[in-house]
Amino acid sequence: MTVQNLPTVRIVEVGPRDGLQNIRDYIPTSTKLELIRRLKETGLGTIELTSIVSPRIIPQLADSRDVLGDEGIRRMGGKDLRFPVLVPTVRALDIAVQYGVREIAVFISATEGFSKANINCSVEQGIERARNIASLALKSNIAVRGYVSCLFLDPYDGPTQPASVLRCVKELLDAGCYEVSLGDTLGVASPSNVRSLISFLFDNDIPREKLAGHFHDTYGQAAANVWEAYNCGLRVFDSSIAGLGGCPFAPGAKGNVATEDLVYMFHNAGINTGVDLSKLVDTGVWISEQLTKTTGSRAGIGRVARECN
């Protein structure tokens, strides 16, 4: 069977937002813009640009307005390229509207402890806030994606009840999110946990095409989790170039599954992602050099090592 005949997976690149948000050293806006430009050149169709958030809370993304206002970025966005932006408040939504943002992401937690730490409110209040933001965004013809965090474990409260995840997913879909990304924020799950939670959601009438997977790689299970979720029927996955990232309010959690590793895994299985792996690896190496880090992508390290031999 040829690659074209097989189902296509959509990758949501979260590197410029989730990947960078927790890095303490200042990254010049020009580097962020160049990263987005390079990611676009790889063929990625969805790139989460930034988060409109207080610089006191997430200092690294204090330049979100400069990113959104950049002429090059504005010219790039369009029918075939989606640029979601994380929006935690109505005030942030107003700014998004001002900058002509066409897609936003709202985020809630399935658990109380992380909700309080991350967005300073209860789960219930978080749902209410997300509902309000989504309703206003939809009135302005802005598409809304949703995130539910702490699928399996909360850093403060312990294990998560699947029923809480179900409730949050339903609430976000009812609020008008076209898709809900399931966040293993702490990166603790392994494939059997993923299968069991996804089966529970399907058994409770959550449609497969409304779900995406967002797996952090703390325990080295993220690629396996994506594969399991794919085999359960999910076709949209978030990932971060060079495996960058983590949340300031999820202590010890590693970045998302590396985009290079996802693409390598899917292409080896004959599943099309629309992304050029070679350009992606170059981009991962490039951003890692800019940040004076070694790339967190195993596929990236593998290809570079092969080229050196």
Ligand SMILES: CC(C)(COP(=O)([O-])OP(=O)([O-])OC[C@H]1O[C@@H](n2cnc3c(N)ncnc32)[C@H](O)[C@@H]1OP(=O)([O-])[O-])[C@@H](O)C(=O)NCCC(=O)NCCSC(=O)C[C@@](C)(O)CC(=O)[O-]
């Ligand atoms: C939700 C709030 C605002 C509540 O925070 P609050 O303290 O309850 O509310 P507030 O209205 O007092 O706002 C706090 C400060 O933010 C300011 N503010 C408010 N809005 C804006 C704005 N748009 N732009 C600039 N500033 C803004 C506001 O003016 C104030 O400034 P201060 O007076 O303290 O100097 C806060 O808790 C917050 O911003 N939280 C977001 C934290 C965050 O970004 N976390 C990381 C992303 S989530 C994540 O990583 C998980 C995810 C999505 O990746 C999926 C997964 O892995 O699970």
